[in-house]
Amino acid sequence: MRVGLLEDDIATQEMFLLVLQEEGYTAINYSNTEECLADLGVTTPRTGPPPIDVLLIDWHLSGPVTGLGVIRQIRQTSHLDTLPIILTTAALVNATEMEELRQLRVALLEKPFSVDEVSQLIKQVTSTRDVI
Numbered sequence: 249m250r251v252g253l254l255e256d257d258i259a260t261q262e263m264f265l266l267v268l269q270e271e272g273y274t275a276i277n278y279s280n281t282e283e284c285l286a287d288l289g290v291t292t293p294r295t296g297p298p299p300i301d302v303l304l305i306d307w308h309l310s311g312p313v314t315g316l317g318v319i320r321q322i323r324q325t326s327h328l329d330t331l332p333i334i335l336t337t338a339a340l341v342n343a344t345e346m347e348e349l350r351q352l353r354v355a356l357l358e359k360p361f362s363v364d365e366v367s368q369l370i371k372q373v374t375s376t377r378d379v380i
Contacts, residue, residue, distance in 0.1 A: 251370065252288075252300035254278045254318065255336070256310050264304065264366075271367045276300055281313050290325045298331055302374050304357075304366075307337035316348070323352050332373035336361075 251273045255261040261277065268275040276299065278284035286292040287299055303322070307315040315335055322328045335349065338359035349356055355373050357365065 249374065250274045250276055250300045252276045252278060252284065252303040254284045254305040256306065267363050267366055281309060281311060281318055284318065285321060288322060288328060290321050298328060302332040302334065302370055304334050304336060307335055307339060319352055319354055334369055334373060
């Protein structure tokens, strides 16, 4: 299974990549928002299926677009409307934000988390395509 990762904190990125590889996933690391959106076919035309089976994305990315903003763009792209997405955050999520995540069909992974939690959530969202 191919797992895309959009995380701009280098230490967290390296930890995720190690965890994903240890769990047997093929990790595709996106160094920035633009690279992720282009590879997924949001900003650049793409033929064929998405290059990943699930996307892990941090809520608080550096730059003008948050992880939630990236997800909104992804969900507006028809061939990605069922792509499983897991949003990671260490911040508290309010009720309004939780409702938006439900509407966007995004699972939430709160930091700190264990290796087992990451693996279990990836399996859940990719097997059911029903994330929240």
